[in-house]
Amino acid sequence: MDDVKLFAGSVSQDLTAEISRKIGVPVGKSTVRRFADGELKIKIDENIRGLDVYFVQSTQPPADNILELLLFLDAAKRASAERVTAVIPYFGYARQDRKDEPRVPISSKLIANLLTVSGANRILTIDLHSEQIQGFFDIPVDQLYAAPVFIEYYKARSLNDYVIVSPDAGRVKHVRGFARRLGKEIPIAIVDKRRTGPNQSEVFNIIGEVAGKTALIYDDILDTGGTMIGAAEALTVNGAKEVYACTAHALLSRDAPQRILNSSIKELVVTNTIPLDNARMTKKIKVLSVAGLLGEAIQRIHRAESISSLFKEVEE
Numbered sequence: 001m002d003d004v005k006l007f008a009g010s011v012s013q014d015l016t017a018e019i020s021r022k023i024g025v026p027v028g029k030s031t032v033r034r035f036a037d038g039e040l041k042i043k044i045d046e047n048i049r050g051l052d053v054y055f056v057q058s059t060q061p062p063a064d065n066i067l068e069l070l071l072f073l074d075a076a077k078r079a080s081a082e083r084v085t086a087v088i089p090y091f092g093y094a095r096q097d098r099k100d101e102p103r104v105p106i107s108s109k110l111i112a113n114l115l116t117v118s119g120a121n122r123i124l125t126i127d128l129h130s131e132q133i134q135g136f137f138d139i140p141v142d143q144l145y146a147a148p149v150f151i152e153y154y155k156a157r158s159l160n161d162y163v164i165v166s167p168d169a170g171r172v173k174h175v176r177g178f179a180r181r182l183g184k185e186i187p188i189a190i191v192d193k194r195r196t197g198p199n200q201s202e203v204f205n206i207i208g209e210v211a212g213k214t215a216l217i218y219d220d221i222l223d224t225g226g227t228m229i230g231a232a233e234a235l236t237v238n239g240a241k242e243v244y245a246c247t248a249h250a251l252l253s254r255d256a257p258q259r260i261l262n263s264s265i266k267e268l269v270v271t272n273t274i275p276l277d278n279a280r281m282t283k284k285i286k287v288l289s290v291a292g293l294l295g296e297a298i299q300r301i302h303r304a305e306s307i308s309s310l311f312k313e314v315e316e
Helices: 013-023 064-078 107-118 131-136 147-154 169-182 226-237 256-262 291-302 308-314
Strands: 004-008 030-034 040-044 052-056 083-088 122-126 141-144 162-166 188-197 200-207 214-222 242-250 265-271 285-288
Touching: 004 013, 004 291, 013 052, 013 291, 040 064, 052 064, 052 291, 064 083, 064 107, 083 291, 107 131, 122 291, 131 141, 141 291, 147 169, 147 265, 147 285, 147 291, 162 169, 169 188, 169 214, 188 226, 214 226, 214 265, 226 242, 226 256, 226 265, 291 308
Parallel strands: 004 052, 052 083, 083 122, 122 141, 162 188, 162 214, 214 242, 242 265, 265 285
Antiparallel strands: 030 040, 188 200
């Protein structure tokens, strides 16, 4: 893969280094500086003319993470890269994918437009909060799922008494596919949730049999933890023996780490799409790497091979 260049954004350097080791491509040299007023200055420090370029950057807050990605894409386009792929492990603003009240933007559509105009030829991401976001792009979008990473982890234990739990009705398809890949006989349950505002939700009912079982909540994003903690408490009240949880993207905003630590959740398994500093790590949190998954996808994209086998999380 001599004609491939791999670059790391400021917030995804550790993940990019892991991907580099997986695929045998060194991390390219680039510089991110700031003017005195905080304005970003991006420079690619090596020749990329005619090459297949991959830039890895998650776009969680602050907004500078998105801006850094956009500036790099523009720099790569102007440096005559043959193809530029934006590798976005966590795609920020994905929860704002529709106009659900008057006078609000469709923020994820705007981000899609900005990425395309900035020079991205392709998008590679993991667990979009809303799959319709793929339709916001007029360039190829490859959406991977963290499910294979979780499945490998959980298959190492006995799953005879498990029930896989969807935290809301919108995740049922994903949860069903996840449960099927863990074991054909594993049942699912659904949390009947009502969202009362941003980062606010209320559990009304549990659909499915959870009494006497070990519940595993499977979700895509954990922000403040309110939804997951509420679901865990409801599962416990309804007779679940133990409650575990896994999520692809651990934002862990505000006091979420402490709330998880004080909750009935025995263990929270997350991935490294978003880096966690020591301040947000607790004894209940375990981090799994998606570097192998992204590395395999990058290799297949470069060789023009199918990556559909990496999408199996949603197969019926």
